[in-house]
Every structure is written in structure tokens, then in C-alpha cells.
Amino acid sequence: MKINEKIITKIEGEAKLKVYGEEIIDFVEIEFYNFRGIENYLVNRHYMDALVINPRVCGICGHSHLLATARAIEDAFNIKPSKKAQILREITTGLEIIQNHIKWFYITFMPEIIKDKSKMLKAISIASYASKIIALIAGQFPHNSYIIPGGVTCDLTNLEILKIEDMLKILKEQIIKEIIDESGYSKDLEIFFENVDKNIGKGINRFLVLGNNFYFKNNGELELVKEEKKNVFYDDKFFEVGPLSRNLENEVVKMIYKKYQDSVYSRVFARLYEMVLIIEYLLKIIKEIDICEENYIKHVPKNSKGVSVIEAPRGSLIHRIEIENEKIKKYDIIVPTQFNLSSYTKENPSPAQAALINERIENINIVFKCFDICSVCFTH
Amino acid sequence: MKEALMNTMRKRIEELRALPGVGEKSIKEVLEENGFTRRDFLKWSAALAMTLGLPASFAPVVAEAAEVSDRLPVVWLHLAECTGCSESLIRSDAPTIDDLIFNYINLQYHDTLMAAAGWQAEENYEEALKKFAGRFILCVEGGVPTKDGGEYLTIGAHAETGLEKLKRSADKAAAIIAVGTCSSFGGVQAAYPNPTGTVGISKVLNKPVINVPGCPPSAKNIVGTIVYYILFGALPAVDNFNRPKFAYGLRIHDLCERRGHFDAGEFVEQFGDTGAENGFCLYKVGCKGPYTFNNCSRERFNQHTSWPVQAGHGCIGCSEPDFWDAMAPYEEPLANHKFMSVNADAVADKVGLTLLTVAGVAIAAHAALSAIKNPKE
Known part of the structure; x- marks a missing residue:
């Protein structure tokens, strides 16, 4: 059988695919071959240092890593931050998801078919508006450190909260006008799929949601997650994580899913439509902020273990920490890309492998990239 | 002095104007198409002149330089990193003159931002290197293992290592x-423990490297450095870590909005206390502003937000060498922890530690003294 090697670029790095088969893909192995070793740096440092180092795993979803780190430490010390702090965290991580999805669709995915730089510019301007709102709360984006175990460092006034609410409304208008509307119609998405079959890239049809931040509801237990080298199993099977998995409860997404199953189209649609759902959710919770609550609750460190799981832009993100004498003894990160892009056998393929098998070789880029792969996260 | 400077710049601009542009359209045309008026453009130029430490009367020359900046293409190389710096570049004022000039026209090759991918991308890179040899500005993001x-x-x-690719590209860069x-x-x-043996690129190159x-x-610092090179045809004045002085000439502490509280001995003792509510100085909860040279307190981020x-x-x-350890x-x-840190031995040979400790002791002494003297306590 003919074996091809293919390099996929523009996924914040590169991946190597070993493709078996000529016109139709018979089997595929996925390999990320760069290495940074972030977990090694953490050992023996003060536990608070993880808050500064971990966001540097990724420049696009670093804020989710920050939140996961803070929550893992909170779990270890048994701290519960105030509702106000939790809402502010939801707003900044929600906006991070929105800017990620915009950039992913217009900069990474769409140019596979449509090479139009004006669309890219439009996207960048909306995405940088979203990160401007994050900056109002967190100081800057990317790579801020305003989330700390026990709460947040910022102390917003009512005026600032009004301003943030106002900006969220403007952002929502822009998204609905320029990207995707509330009914789920997106001009750019339809243009993309004009000459692409909407049914390609069907995967394993098993969905997993582990985090329960935002409006998402988890459907799995953390104890059942197992990491073998870079492969991640749940209950000894592979599961797909990400926007399609966590939005299946929504009526509009469900309708698309019924029609196209877990195809490329459904995944891209869910990712775009999630922006509308998240911003509506943020506009709802910002009204519940009680400015008189504590920003931060003091904690006493002790020797302990903690774990956190959140829904990050690309799916469920898990952080585990072990603290001894205020120092990190062990740290472990499992990123969403590991769930989706594990590399295993033909009989038991990962979601991305299953989606690629039996597809035509010319569709390989589109099918692979529809998972919103982040190579820097994978090679952390 | 001022006139001599102006003349150098004008001469440089004339030289550049003689070269062909790298894009299909001129910068003027692209700006007009995207709804920017001449006034917007001059305002942007004035702001940039300020960032570079030039007097306001230089704004028109900066504008002229920006207009011919498409003569000097930019090639962007990713090494071991997280793509956060590219993220930073595209968050500049939206939808922005910087964006238009640098992403739309000049940027001949950028892994993440360009439209091409895969084989085509590699071809583009090689073509850019060949076509613009000796003329392009090489921006490198990420360390080199x-x-x-x-x-x-x-x-x-072809599994070329980052090290090889960097050396090869740097040879041809202006x-x-x-x-x-x-x-x-x-x-x-x-x-620490640096498992991949990563170093800054200046350690493996034998050409001058400007560190941003x-x-x-x-x-603003990224774009400012590029524009400086376009303006003068030379690299900007730098400090001992090769950082442009216009951006890294002062400490964060010098222009910090909370500086008054430091001088008055008013500190946040722990996050969430009354000091934090009143916006007091963050030194005691770990602020490294007194040891860090950068212009964040002046320029801020995300469109000055x-x-x-x-x-x-x-x-x-974060803009100091080896800050992850130091x-x-x-x-x-x-000052509290320097000598007790487990990694202190590991970093003892690294640059700046002694210097930092001396400054640290002085600043810590001030923090302690002013707390005693504070009449409120």
C-alpha cells in the first residue's frame, strides 16, 4: 500500500500525518514532533508560579490555562471564590473563546478554500474588540495573570461594569451582523461550503463534556480519564470534545446535527454558533454581579492535591497539581487536542483518525483542521 | 541637530522610494480603500513619532516613511513559542493602520497569518528569501532549541531544524x-531545567539582533522598531541587552500610576485587602516593576486600554533576561526570597542577578522603612 507523509501547517505549529492509501485514506497516523516540556519547569517552584507559567502553554487559549491552574489550586486548598469573582472569570474566558473561534475560522480554516484577505482583516478587527474587553477586566490579552486562587486581583467600579456590558452588546451586534446570526445563518460559512460536501469527516459519534463552566453541563466523570503517552481515553474509549459535544443540547445545533451528524459542517457550525450562545450567556450573568462582594478570599496553603476541569475553546481541559511545602511536587496538563487527536489503531481510532479514514485525500486539510487543532497546546 | 536628523531620514526615504513595492497596491491606495482619511493617517504617524521619542514636527516624515515601507518586506519566522506575540501584533488599534501596513502588504511570510499552508507555504518562504535577499526584515518569534x-x-x-532555518534566513536578512x-x-x-537547551537567537547568530x-x-514596540529601521536604515539605539531605548529606556516603576503610593509607603499587603481596593502599590505582593525596563505603564495594551x-x-x-528564574x-x-529560592544556584551565573539583588535590597529597605514611617499605621 502507498504511504504518504503530509505536513499540516498553520495550526499554531505543525503536525505530521502518515497517510496510508492512495485516493481514499485507508488509515492515518498523527504525529506532533516538537517538544517544549512545560510541566518540567513547574516542579519545585512555588505553587503560585504556576499561574504565571501555565498561560504560556498557549498564546491563544492561555487564559483558560490560567483559570484551570487557579481552580486546581483552589481545589487543593478547598477555597470557594465569591460569585462576583466567578462571573468576572466567566466573562474573560468566554471572550477568549469568542476571539479564538473568530481567528480560527477566518485565519486558519477559511483560507483553505477562500483566499480573501479582506475577510481576514474584518475578523481581526472583531476579535481584537473582544480582547479589548478582556483587557478592561484583566489588564491585557494575551497572557494576563489577574486570576488568583481565591478570586481575582481587579476591583471594578460600577461604571466599568456598565462599560463592559455596553461593549459586550456592541460585540454581539458585530458578530450577528458580520459572522453568524441568531437563527444560525452565516454567509461566510455557506460560501465556504458552496463547493465542499457538507457530509465529509464523520467521526466516532461519541461526545464528552467534562467541564461545567458557562452554561455547559458535564456528562462524564473525571476519574475515568486515562492518559497513555499522549493518547487520552475516557472509560477506555476515545471521545470527541469541543463545541459540537457541549452544544448538542441547543435546539439549533441539534437540528444541524440531526441532518449532518458529526461531520465537518456540524463541527464548524457548532463552533461559530457557540459565539452567539456564549455572548448571550455573558450578557445575562453580568447583570448578576454584586459589586460589594469580595474580590479575593484569603487561603492557607497546605500539603494537598488538586484537580480542575474546564471547558476551554477547544474542549475539556484538565489540570492536576500536587503541592508539598508550598512547592509544586507534580503537575499534569491534559489538553482538548489530546482527546481529539490521539493516534491509535485502525480498529480503535481517535475522533480525528476516524474522521479522516475513508475520506478522499484532497479533503485531508479541511477534515483535520475542523477540530481546531492547537499544536502548541499539544506539545506543551 | 534636528535638521541633520530630518535630512538623513529624507535621504533614506528617497532611496527607498526608488525601489519597487512588494504588494500589488501602494499603501496609500490600500488605506483609502479601507476608509482611512489622510487625517487618520497623520494622527497615527504622530503617535508613532512619539513612541519613537521623536518631536511632533517629525510626524509628516514618519508618514512619508510609512508610505514607502512596502519597499522593505517583513518575513516572520516561528520557533519554539506559543504564538502569543503574533496575537499581540494583531491586537493593535483595530482595524488599524498598523494591521493594514504590516499584515496586508509588508508581511511576505507569516506561518499563522498568511493564506497559504503546507507545501505552498514552504515554497512561499523560499521564494521570499530568494526574491528579497538582502532587503527583508526578519522577525523571529520563539527561542531556538x-x-x-x-x-x-x-x-x-524536510524536518529542517529551527536552528538551521534560522541561520539560513538570518544570512540573507537586512x-x-x-x-x-x-x-x-x-x-x-x-x-530551569531547560530540557531542550533553548537560547535566544542572538546566541546562535553572528549578526546584530535587536531584542523586543x-x-x-x-x-507598538514591535511596529515601532520596524518603522525605525525603515526611517533610518539603521537599528535603533539599544541598552546593554540590545533592547531599543525608546521603548525600554525607563523602568515600569518610573511612570507607574501607583508610584505615588510607593513613595508614600502605601502598599497592598495581600490581594483583596483595603490597600488593593484603594489602588495602593503592589510591590509587597510581588510587583517586579522596580527591576523591569519597559514602557507598559506608558503605552498599555489592547489599544491603550x-x-x-x-x-x-x-x-x-517579563521583558528582563531569564525572568522565569530570576x-x-x-x-x-x-528581596524576600532571592537567596532561598531552590533555583537560585541554577541561575546564579545568569546575567543581572547581582545587579537585581542590590537594587532589590535598596527598594525593599524603602518599602520596610516607609511602612514604619507611615503616619496612618
């Missing part, structure tokens, strides 16, 4: 700019 022949980072189908702390000093990859550190650096200290978290010192622990004052 050197251990085991650099095999921890390979790029493209100017080399290290964007971010990783490419300047190694960054987080080079933190920060994690991530502000978009805010910066970490405004959001109540201290500066982590500035840790990040949430405590440097």
Missing part, C-alpha cells in the same frame, strides 16, 4: 528583530 543538534524543533516536510522574550532570551522554554522582549511585547498593574496584579518582569516567585517581593 540547541540541545541534541536542535532536534526538539523541526519545521516543514535586519533581524527578535520579537518577544523567547527569541530575545530563550523565554519559558529556557527556564516581553511576554508578549506590546504591538489597560495593563496588568491597573488590573491589580504586579508586573512579573524573578520567581512571582507573587512575592524579590
